[in-house]
Amino acid sequence: ILSPQYYKVKEDIKKINKILPVYSLTRGLTQKNLQKIIEGAFKDYYLLLKSEEILPQFITQKYDLMPKAKAVYEMHFPKNWDSLKKAKDSLAFEELLIFQMGMRATKEYLLGKKRSNIYRDFNLSPFLNNLPFKLTRGQKRVLKEILQDLNSEKVMNRLLQGDVGSGKTVVAASIIYLAYKNGYQSAFMAPTEILAQQHYENLNKFLNPFGTKVEILKGNMGAKRKEILEKIKKNQISVVVGTHALLQEDVEFANLGLVITDEQHRFGVRQREELVKKGFYPDVMVMSATPIPRTLALTLYADLDISIINEMPKGRKKIATYLVNSELKHRVYKFMISEVEKGHQVYIICPAVEKNNFGLLSVEEKYDEIVKEFPDLKVGILHGKLKNAEKDKVMEDFLSKKIQVLISTTVVEVGVDVPNATLIIIENAERFGLAQLHQLRGRVGRGNLDSCCILITDSREEDARERLKVLLKTSDGFEIAQKDLELRGPGEFLGEKQHGLPEFKFAGYINNLKMIEETKKLADFIYDKGLIKTKEFEKIREIVSERIRHL
Numbered sequence: 001i002l003s004p005q006y007y008k009v010k011e012d013i014k015k016i017n018k019i020l021p022v023y024s025l026t027r028g029l030t031q032k033n034l035q036k037i038i039e040g041a042f043k044d045y046y047l048l049l050k051s052e053e054i055l056p057q058f059i060t061q062k063y064d065l066m067p068k069a070k071a072v073y074e075m076h077f078p079k080n081w082d083s084l085k086k087a088k089d090s091l092a093f094e095e096l097l098i099f100q101m102g103m104r105a106t107k108e109y110l111l112g113k114k115r116s117n118i119y120r121d122f123n124l125s126p127f128l129n130n131l132p133f134k135l136t137r138g139q140k141r142v143l144k145e146i147l148q149d150l151n152s153e154k155v156m157n158r159l160l161q162g163d164v165g166s167g168k169t170v171v172a173a174s175i176i177y178l179a180y181k182n183g184y185q186s187a188f189m190a191p192t193e194i195l196a197q198q199h200y201e202n203l204n205k206f207l208n209p210f211g212t213k214v215e216i217l218k219g220n221m222g223a224k225r226k227e228i229l230e231k232i233k234k235n236q237i238s239v240v241v242g243t244h245a246l247l248q249e250d251v252e253f254a255n256l257g258l259v260i261t262d263e264q265h266r267f268g269v270r271q272r273e274e275l276v277k278k279g280f281y282p283d284v285m286v287m288s289a290t291p292i293p294r295t296l297a298l299t300l301y302a303d304l305d306i307s308i309i310n311e312m313p314k315g316r317k318k319i320a321t322y323l324v325n326s327e328l329k330h331r332v333y334k335f336m337i338s339e340v341e342k343g344h345q346v347y348i349i350c351p352a353v354e355k356n357n358f359g360l361l362s363v364e365e366k367y368d369e370i371v372k373e374f375p376d377l378k379v380g381i382l383h384g385k386l387k388n389a390e391k392d393k394v395m396e397d398f399l400s401k402k403i404q405v406l407i408s409t410t411v412v413e414v415g416v417d418v419p420n421a422t423l424i425i426i427e428n429a430e431r432f433g434l435a436q437l438h439q440l441r442g443r444v445g446r447g448n449l450d451s452c453c454i455l456i457t458d459s460r461e462e463d464a465r466e467r468l469k470v471l472l473k474t475s476d477g478f479e480i481a482q483k484d485l486e487l488r489g490p491g492e493f494l495g496e497k498q499h500g501l502p503e504f505k506f507a508g509y510i511n512n513l514k515m516i517e518e519t520k521k522l523a524d525f526i527y528d529k530g531l532i533k534t535k536e537f538e539k540i541r542e543i544v545s546e547r548i549r550h551l
Contacts (some may be wrong), residue, residue, distance in 0.1 A: 002430065015214070017059070017319075019077075019078050019080070019081070019084065020035060021035060021038070021076045021077065021410065022105075023035075023038075023064070024294070028108070035449070035461075038076055039077065040128075042073055042076070042077075044516055046069060046073070046215055049068065049069035049072055050067070050068070050069040050072075051120045052068050052069070053067060053068045053069070053398045054094070054539040054540055054543070055068075055094055055097075055540075056069070056536040056537065057061045059522070063093060063518070065089075065090040065093055065094075066086055066087055066090040067537045068090075068091075068094070070087070071086075071087040071090040071091050072087075072091070072488075072489070074086070074087035074189075075087045075091065079451050081155045081196065088506055089436070089515070090506075091505075091506040092506035092507045092515065093142075093515060093518075093519060095504055095505065095506050095507050096504075096507050096512070096515060096516060096519040097519045097522060097523060097540075098543055098544065099200045099507075099519075100302065100502075100519045100520050100522070100523035101526065101527075101532070101540065101544045102544050103141060103302035103303050103523070103525045104302065104303075104524065104527050105527075105544050105545075106303040106524050107302060107303040108527070113152065113154070113155045114153055114155070114281075115152070115153055115155055115281070116280050116281050117156060117157075117179075117182070117257040117258075117280075117281075117283065118182075119150045119151065119178065119182045120182060121178070121181045121182055122147060122151065122178065123181075124174055124177070124178065124420075125410075126210065126420045127173075127177045127210070128174070130209055131170070131206075133313065135167070136166075136167065136309070136311050136312070136313055136314075138162075138166065138167075138308075138309040138310050138311040139166075139167050139170065139171055141307075142160060142171055142308070142309055143171060143174055143305040145158070145305075145307050146158065146171070146175055146285070146307070149283065149305070150175070150178065150283065155281050155282075155283055155284070156283035156284060156285065156305075157283075157284050157303065157304050157305065158284070158285050158286075158304055158305045158306070158307055159286050159287075159288065159297070159301045159304040159305070159306045159307065160172075160285055160286070160288070160290065160307050160308075160309070161287075161288050161289075161290075161292065161297065161306065161307070161309070162287075162308065162309035162310075163289065163290065163291060163309070163312065163442070163476075163477035163478070164289045164439065164442030164477070165311075165312060165313075165316060165442065165446070166289075166311070166312055166313075167309060167313055168289070168309060169199065169202050169203075170206070171309070171542055172188070172203075172260050172285065172287065173201060173202070173203055173206040173207060174453075175204075175258065175260075175283075176188070176203065176207065176212075176239055176258065176260070177207060177210065177212065179238075179257050179258040179283075180207070180210070180212045180238045180239070183255065183257075184237070184255055184256070184257025184258060184259070184282075185232070185235065185237070185238055185240070185254065185255050185256050185257060185258075185279075186238065186239045186255050186256075186257065186258040186259075186260065187239075187240050187242075187246055187253070187256060187258070187259050187260070187275055187278070187540070188203065188239065188241045188242075188260045188261075188262070188430070189238070189241075189242060189243065189244075189246050189261045189262065189275060189288075190241065190242070190243060190262045190263070191243065191262070192241055192243060192265050192388070192391070192392060192395075192416075193218055193219070193388075193392050194392050194395045194396060194399070195262065195263075195416055196216060196218070196241050196243050197216065198241055198417060199241050199262065199398050200241040203239060207238075207239065207375075212238045212239060213231075213236065213238050213239070214237075214238070214239040214241065215228050215231070215232075215239070215240055215241070216240075216241045216242060217240055217241070217242035217245050217246055217251065218242065218243070218245055219243070219245050222367075228240075229250055229251060229252070231249065232241070232252065232253055232254070233252045233254060234254060235254035235255055240253075245273055247274045247275060247436075250542070251278065252278070253278050253279060255279075256278050256279030256280075256282050257279060257282050257283065258282055258283050258284075258285070259275050259276050259279070259282050259283070259284045259285075260284075260285045260286070260287065261284075261285075261286045261287070261289060261350055262274070262287050263287070263289065263290075284486075284492040286304065287453045289442070289482065290435070290439065290525070291438070291477035291478045291481040292380065292481060292483060293478065293481050293482045293485050294306070294308070294478075295515065296485065296513070298520075301521065302433045306409065308523055310476075310478060316445070317445055317450060317477060318433075319441055319442075319444060319445040319448075319451045319452065319453050319475065320450070320451070320452045320453070320455050321441065321452075321454075321455065321471050321472050321475075322452070322453070322455065322472075323429070323455045323457065323465070323468050323469065323471075323472060324454060324456055325456065325457065325458050326456055326458050327416050329456070332425060332454055332456070333373070333374075334425060335423070335454075336405070336425065337374065339422055340377065340404050340405065342422075343420070344408070344420055344421070344422040344423065344449065345398065345401065345403070345404055345405070345418060345420050345421040345422070345423075346404065346406070346419060346421065346422070346423045346424070346425065347405075347406050347408060347412060347423070347424040347425070347440075347443055347444070348366055348370070348405060348406070348407045348408070348424075348425045348427065349409070349424065349426045349427065350362055350363045350366050350407065350408075350409060350427045350428070350438055351409070351410075351432065352409070352425070353383045353384070353409060353430045356406055356481065358369075360427075360428055360431065361427040361428050363381055363382075363383050363407050363408065363409055364381070366407050366427065367379060367381045367407045370405060370407065372393070377404055377405055378402065378403050378404045378405070379403065379404070379405045379407065380394050380397060380398060380403035380406045380407070380413060381394070381406075381407050381408070382394045382406060382407070382408035382409070382412065382413060383408065383409045384409060384411050384508040391411065392526075394406070394501070395416055396419075398418060399416060399418055401420065404457065410432070410436060412438065412440070412443055417446040418446060419446045419447030419448075419449070420447065420449070421443060421446065421451075422444055422445075422449050422450065422451045422452065422455075423444060423451065423452050423454070424440060424441060424443055424444045424452075424453050424454070425454045425456065426440060426450075426453070426455050426456065427456050428456070428457065429455035429456055429457045429468055430457045430459040430461070430464040430465075430468065432466075433484050434466070434467060434468075434470055434471060434480045434481070434483055434484040434487070435477070435480055435481045437455065437468075437471055438471065438475075438477050438480045438481075440453075441453040441475075443472070453471075455468055455471065467487055471481050485513070490518045521535075534546075
């Protein structure tokens with residue numbers, strides 16, 4: 001038992017049957033104090049909580065939900081475990097229903113927008129013939145779906161999903177080429193400057209032969225920024241790549257026809273819409289390398305059409321994956337040193353930033369250990385508590401080989417290609433989801449070098465080891481994500497800031513897909529039957545309106 005807390009009780013211990021809440025504390029405050037304060041607050045404000053009920057009675061009865069006030073109270077001071085589960089499920093149901101209705105409202109809005117950017121030239125042959133490789137069947141299928149969008153009356157709103165290295169950037173470059181041929185500008189937004197730089201270089205390589213002017217917009221560019229902004233305004237630049245810098249007010253496009261955002265879950269919906277507003281209903285494509293099972297994706301991205309690249313380009317090397325315990329650590333380190341001596345680079349991933357009481361290895365402890373044991377190694381450290389500029393500097397140093405071993409948290413999960421990185425060592429592997437481990441594994445094998453992923457776990461739980469063995473058997477991100485969904489439930493996907501909405505407070509805890517599917521059906525029913533306009537749904541309507549007001 002870690003950090004146990006003791007309670008002195010006057011009553012006979014056998015008569016006590018309480019489940020007590022555990023709160024986050026600050027200095028000078030104890031669990032007992034806070035429990036008393038919150039229990040007192042419930043007594044004073046219970047009637048106010050009752051007025052917070054937003055779901056019509058027919059919904060609470062049909063789905064056997066707890067009234068809101070009771071559910072909130074039971075979350076803090078439950079009668080028993082069944083009561084706690086019902087309270088959580090009731091609050092998660094309400095949260096998911098609001099989310100689903102927001103998605104439906106967004107889609108209703110987007111469907112009402114007719115295309116203003118008319119495409120007349122759909123000939124991709126010059127672009128495709130200039131590529132040094134042939135497109136995969138998956139890439140061709142996705143391109144066909146996109147071309148149908150561009151040739152239709154409606155504005156394109158499409159999610160392009162594909163595993164790390166499946167070739168999403170080439171698809172993006174193809175439609176940017178078409179936009180350019182038809183006289184439209186494109187904006188390409190990436191979550192970090194270093195990733196934006198990588199996309200800028202790739203797009204330049206693909207599009208330069210056709211005279212397409214590609215430019216990058218960063219935060220600190222001095223006088224050059226003013227010059228670039230002027231050219232964008234005068235339509236002298238066809239493609240602008242950048243981070244949040246693209247959203248600033250002084251960025252004005254002459255004829256923005258296409259908006260692409262990479263790693264969609266890193267951006268809020270509002271940020272995407274801010275960029276969209278810089279054109280007159282431009283086509284939108286959002287890209288994600290985070291594999292999400294189709295059933296879940298249809299819900300999380302209900303306002304988007306979904307395209308999936310489900311195969312890898314020929315010749316991509318498989319990453320050898322091993323599962324070991326920490327007793328073999330010195331053999332792992334020996335292998336790490338042999339890779340460094342070949343001139344290759346290494347990632348070491350830890351689940352925590354600082355030393356802790358939870359048995360989790362931290363980046364800081366691992367850094368001290370490696371530096372002490374291998375003083376000649378050039379070691380870097382990366383985690384979420386660093387400022388963005390510091391993170392970018394560390395990744396630049398790793399990319400330019402100034403760092404040989406990078407010790408990091410999962411902030412490297414998706415992002416920059418380091419073709420020279422051939423080994424990733426993941427500590428406390430049992431603490432990560434399979435989909436997340438697969439993402440981390442995708443950080444190596446980015447070039448033509450043989451690469452390896454070593455998962456380290458001392459977990460004695462058979463289930464944990466069996467789960468990790470899935471990664472030894474397959475490298476298909478969607479198959480792994482589906483397995484994760486079966487084993488861990490959808491909470492892992494919902495708990496992330498998917499779709500740029502605030503993190504789910506309750507829905508992240510649910511462990512079945514049924515509630516997600518039920519709330520989607522119910523949201524559709526409410527819209528299809530026109531119930532959204534009735535008095536019963538007034539409070540929900542206000543919340544959903546707030547959700548899509550930015551549109």
